[in-house]
Amino acid sequence: MAVGLPENVFLTRLDAAANWARKNSLWPMPFATACCGIELMATASSRHDIARFGAEVMRFSPRQCDLLIVAGRVVMKMLPVLQRIWLQMPEPKWCISMGACACTGGVFDTYAVVQGIDRFIPVDMYVPGCPPRPEQLIAAVIEMQEKIERTGTLNGREFVVRTKPTGPPPFDVDELRRRREAVPVEGLEIYDPPRVQ
Numbered sequence: 001m002a003v004g005l006p007e008n009v010f011l012t013r014l015d016a017a018a019n020w021a022r023k024n025s026l027w028p029m030p031f032a033t034a035c036c037g038i039e040l041m042a043t044a045s046s047r048h049d050i051a052r053f054g055a056e057v058m059r060f061s062p063r064q065c066d067l068l069i070v071a072g073r074v075v076m077k078m079l080p081v082l083q084r085i086w087l088q089m090p091e092p093k094w095c096i097s098m099g100a101c102a103c104t105g106g107v108f109d110t111y112a113v114v115q116g117i118d119r120f121i122p123v124d125m126y127v128p129g130c131p132p133r134p135e136q137l138i139a140a141v142i143e144m145q146e147k148i149e150r151t152g153t154l155n156g157r158e159f160v161v162r163t164k165p166t167g168p169p170p171f172d173v174d175e176l177r178r179r180r181e182a183v184p185v186e187g188l189e190i191y192d193p194p195r196v197q
């Protein structure tokens, strides 16, 4: 006796199914410290409506989030807080660096401001601008979704090599000193600057 199949059969990989669910239900953790934060808020508002892309559920508890959005400048005193929030977010998790300040320190080339958060935490997507428009942030979220779809795995195999920051190594004496003086955070292997001769 032939066993009847339903009319529609859908085959996929488990990884692909997980990626599809993850990319369409990103829960952002807003780390808004300055003017870029206003643009982040505008992105969630009715005119731009990031809910169209399934990423409107902003949470202020890192344990509920999977997309860290750093919007604004980060100072050295605030850096351990940012790192702790990143570590408290469960895997799989991703990070968007929004605006010139978060990406490079922006116009604040001073000893107190972090010259790019990617020197201290991993960053997946950079949004240029001072400040970036909400459309740029939406474009970054869409690219983030494509990246998740392309590279995600059910058990997070893509994160095995992702415990280190992705940014350039420090190149000036002040930067080296700041790194040396920063308080190490357990779980992030980033405080090993080479000594200046």
Ligand code: SF4
Residues within 6 Å of the ligand: 034, 035, 036, 037, 071, 072, 073, 099, 100, 101, 102, 106, 129, 130, 131, 132
């Ligand atoms: S990039 Fe420009 S708008 Fe954004 S926090 Fe820095 S100064 Fe403000």
